[in-house]
Amino acid sequence: QKEVEQDPGPLSVPEGAIVSLNCTYSNSAFQYFMWYRQYSRKGPELLMYTYSSGNKEDGRFTAQVDKSSKYISLFIRDSQPSDSATYLCAMIWGSNYKLTFGKGTLLTVNP
Amino acid sequence: ETGVTQSPTHLIKTRGQQVTLRCSSQSGHNTVSWYQQALGQGPQFIFQYYREEENGRGNFPPRFSGLQFPNYSSELNVNALELDDSALYLCASSPLAGAYNEQFFGPGTRLTVL
Numbered sequence: 001q002k003e004v005e006q007d008p009g010p011l012s013v014p015e016g017a018i019v020s021l022n023c024t025y026s027n028s029a030f031q032y033f034m035w036y037r038q039y040s041r042k043g044p045e046l047l048m049y050t051y052s053s054g055n056k057e058d059g060r061f062t063a064q065v066d067k068s069s070k071y072i073s074l075f076i077r078d079s080q081p082s083d084s085a086t087y088l089c090a091m092i093w094g095s096n097y098k099l100t101f102g103k104g105t106l107l108t109v110n111p
Numbered sequence: 112e113t114g115v116t117q118s119p120t121h122l123i124k125t126r127g128q129q130v131t132l133r134c135s136s137q138s139g140h141n142t143v144s145w146y147q148q149a150l151g152q153g154p155q156f157i158f159q160y161y162r163e164e165e166n167g168r169g170n171f172p173p174r175f176s177g178l179q180f181p182n183y184s185s186e187l188n189v190n191a192l193e194l195d196d197s198a199l200y201l202c203a204s205s206p207l208a209g210a211y212n213e214q215f216f217g218p219g220t221r222l223t224v225l
Contacts, residue, residue, distance in 0.1 A: 004153075006153070008151065032211060034211065034212075041218070041219075042218055042219075043115070043201050043203075043216030043217050043218050043219050044154065044201070044216045045216070046212065046214065046215075049211070049212040088153050088154070090153075092211060097144070097156075097159045097166055097167030097208060097209070098156045098159075098167060098169055099144070099146075099154075099156055099211060100156070101153030101154050101155070102153050103151070103152055103153045104151075104152075104153050
């Protein structure tokens with residue numbers, strides 16, 4: 001079993017839809033959880049960073065962490081064509097230096 | 112303030128050759144991490160350098176090696192290239208080891224091994 005599982009999609013939605021992206025993990029030691037956005041031929045860009053269970057909101061983006069279920073989500077409200085990208089979840093524990101990524105979900109938002 | 116830059120943008124090598132990839136970290140950042148991202152996969156951690164010392168390593172063989180220089184730029188060297196080494200190689204810099212909320216990625220170097 002991989003440490004981090006993420007459905008690779010692809011996911012296609014109409015503009016304005018609410019998007020839900022999810023990851024599960026097996027290592028209960030993970031403490032810090034991140035979501036990255038990666039446009040084609042670019043490096044990943046940090047969207048959200050959280051370390052506690054519950055919700056964290058930033059504009060149209062909400063990150064949700066459920067440590068008891070080992071499940072994290074990213075919600076995008078009022079999705080825009082410019083949100084079309086690959087979304088990667090990533091996590092790390094304590095002072096560990098190794099960021100562990102999911103495979104990424106390819107999202108397309110259609111105008 | 113400049114961001115993280117990588118060179119070259121892309122290159123093509125043949126099996127058995129050696130390659131050196133370069134990364135300039137963001138101004139003020141002393142930590143550089145390298146990742147390998149195969150097509151359709153998430154990035155996999157190769158190693159991290161903090162103040163010119165290796166600070167941790169992922170599950171990559173010794174033919175993957177690195178350096179960090181006094182100006183905190185870094186190199187990734189891969190010897191005896193294999194077909195499976197074809198991937199996007201990303202470097203990321205941060206102001207401190209472990210400051211992942213302040214880590215910025217470069218655009219990557221796309222390596223093709225024939």
